[in-house]
Amino acid sequence: MTTWIVPVIVCSILLVGLFKKVDLMDSFVRGAKDGLLTARNILPPLILLMTVIGMLRASGAIAQIASWVSPMFSAIGVPSEVVPLAMIRPLSGSGALAVLEDTLTQYGPDSVAGRTASVMMSATETTFYTAAVYFGAAKIKKTAHTIPCALTGDLFGMCMSAWIVLLLFS
DSSP states (O other): OGGGHHHHHHHHHHHHHHHTTOOHHHHHHHHHHHHHHHHHHHHHHHHHHHHHHHHHHHHTHHHHHHHHHHHHHHHTTOOGGGHHHHHHTTTOHHHHHHHHHHHHHHHOTTSHHHHHHHHHHHHOOOHHHHHHHHHHHHTOOOOTTHHHHHHHHHHHHHHHHHHHHHHHHO
């Protein structure tokens, strides 16, 4: 049945459009044009973000920063093994998935680090990527309060991930 969901939805949209006498071709072309304009607005911040992430990972800066902040995270109950994930998660979803895979391979999925990393992936957001996409699409330039608030939420999600794993599995 699941293979029929998308075709049924598309056919339903077409039938409703025909029933309401909407020019379907014109609507499609306008939607495609708007989508391309949105992509044009979003691409520059995304290219910048991906370039910075690639440079930080390739240079080893993220690993170095993680080693510096690891004692602070450990002091509040976050395992030092997941600090690299905590550092990359607000920047890049694909980078965070690579770090998660490394963590699960190295420590195992049933370890404290593996469980914390798994919960952390679902409890946090790729803040800078999301901000770049949505603010770029909406052409919002003033993000002074949004990023610090979102990063505070990410930090809270990271800490709660570690604490809940410790509470449930210790």
